[in-house]
Amino acid sequence: MVDILIIGAGPAGLSAAVYACRAGHSVVVLEENLVGGQIASSSEVENYPAVARISGADFAMNLYEQAAALGAKVEFEPVERAELAGPVKKLYTPDGVYEGRTVIIANGAKRRKLGAPGEEEFAGRGVSYCATCDGAFYRGKEVAIVGGGNTALEDALFLANNCKTVHLIHRRGEFRGNKILADAAVSRENIVIHYHSVVEKIEGEKQVGAVSILSGEAEKQPVRIPVSGVFIAVGTVPGNALFEGQLELDAAGYLVAGEDCLTKIPGVYVAGDTRTKQLRQLVTANADGAVAAVAASTYLATLEASGS
Ligand code: NAP
Numbered sequence: 001m002v003d004i005l006i007i008g009a010g011p012a013g014l015s016a017a018v019y020a021c022r023a024g025h026s027v028v029v030l031e032e033n034l035v036g037g038q039i040a041s042s043s044e045v046e047n048y049p050a051v052a053r054i055s056g057a058d059f060a061m062n063l064y065e066q067a068a069a070l071g072a073k074v075e076f077e078p079v080e081r082a083e084l085a086g087p088v089k090k091l092y093t094p095d096g097v098y099e100g101r102t103v104i105i106a107n108g109a110k111r112r113k114l115g116a117p118g119e120e121e122f123a124g125r126g127v128s129y130c131a132t133c134d135g136a137f138y139r140g141k142e143v144a145i146v147g148g149g150n151t152a153l154e155d156a157l158f159l160a161n162n163c164k165t166v167h168l169i170h171r172r173g174e175f176r177g178n179k180i181l182a183d184a185a186v187s188r189e190n191i192v193i194h195y196h197s198v199v200e201k202i203e204g205e206k207q208v209g210a211v212s213i214l215s216g217e218a219e220k221q222p223v224r225i226p227v228s229g230v231f232i233a234v235g236t237v238p239g240n241a242l243f244e245g246q247l248e249l250d251a252a253g254y255l256v257a258g259e260d261c262l263t264k265i266p267g268v269y270v271a272g273d274t275r276t277k278q279l280r281q282l283v284t285a286n287a288d289g290a291v292a293a294v295a296a297s298t299y300l301a302t303l304e305a306s307g308s
Contacts, residue, residue, distance in 0.1 A: 006027060006104045008108055010036060011039055011282055011289065013104065014067045015289025016290070016292050017029050027073065029073070032078035032079070036056065042055075043056065047281070081242060101303065105271070106289060108273045111129040112235045116200070118203055118208075122230070135163070141228040142163065145159065147233035149234075151235075152233035153168075157184055170197065171197065172196065195217075196215060208228060238252070238254050247270075259277075269295055273285060
């Protein structure tokens with residue numbers, strides 16, 4: 001049995017691992033995909049204090065190496081079932097069961113699907129959820145990106161470096177993302193912004209060939225845009241079904257916890273994008289990791305003091 005089990009090797013989980021290891025605890029991190037979570041597929045990070053610019057992949061790898069060097073063990077296994085009540089917490093993966101005195105849930109969130117006709121059909125054949133991963137396939141081509149948040153804006157700017165034209169399709173007349181990114185997208189010559197536009201369908205034969213949108217503020221007109229790729233960046237959704245019945249989830253599926261990262265179960269903490277919070281940023285995920293690890297460490301100290 002280890003002191004602290006952490007679900008998720010993204011910024012929150014790995015920051016928790018750094019703090020927990022430095023406090024002298026044994027730590028296992030369980031990760032279902034690659035280390036770094038969403039930030040690993042972010043082209044550039046430019047808003048992390050004291051780091052003017054770093055690629056998301058480098059940020060993720062630096063944090064992973066720091067946690068591993070301090071003694072955190074990262075296992076690449078998905079958690080399928082969790083037993084959180086009681087003094088011994090159990091996490092079940094296809095390969096077995098992990099036992100810990102405490103659990104920090106830092107499983108992040110995944111890209112939301114758009115739900116448009118053609119999206120499923122052309123997934124991996126022109127429809128992508130990761131511009132940094134797949135953008136290079138569209139050098140010199142016309143592409144579309146759907147969304148109006150920071151991810152869509154950053155991805156549009158990234159794609160514009162290589163693609164002939166980037167059609168940015170947003171359902172409203174103003175962006176949700178930061179002004180600095182919105183201004184950069186608006187002033188980029190090869191980004192065409194389609195405000196007040198919704199995707200009607202994604203079309204093609206073997207590969208994506210066009211995206212059809214309904215465009216216009218008052219009256220929507222159909223517009224067919226020939227593109228080779230459609231990138232979807234319409235937000236994220238958490239994956240917390242396995243905690244239902246044990247922890248409180250809000251209507252959108254986020255785990256309910258405050259800035260202290262505490263849950264109603266002693267020894268169980270929630271950190272990063274998976275919890276209810278106002279601002280989902282790298283810096284706030286890392287901060288949560290630290291807060292959760294210190295809370296777990298304090299709880300372990302009280303267990304030891306009481307002899308349990
Ligand atoms: P987001 O901020 O939730 O934005 C999602 C966008 O998709 C919104 O513009 C939304 O439109 C649109 N959308 C949602 N559902 C849609 C649908 N069914 N059809 C069409 N459009 C739809 O998500 P995000 O951009 O992935 O960012 C997630 C979090 O990470 C945010 O907190 C963001 O600030 C953060 N982030 C930060 C940075 C950075 O600071 N550099 C970079 C990337 C991400 P509406 O605006 O109309 O709701």
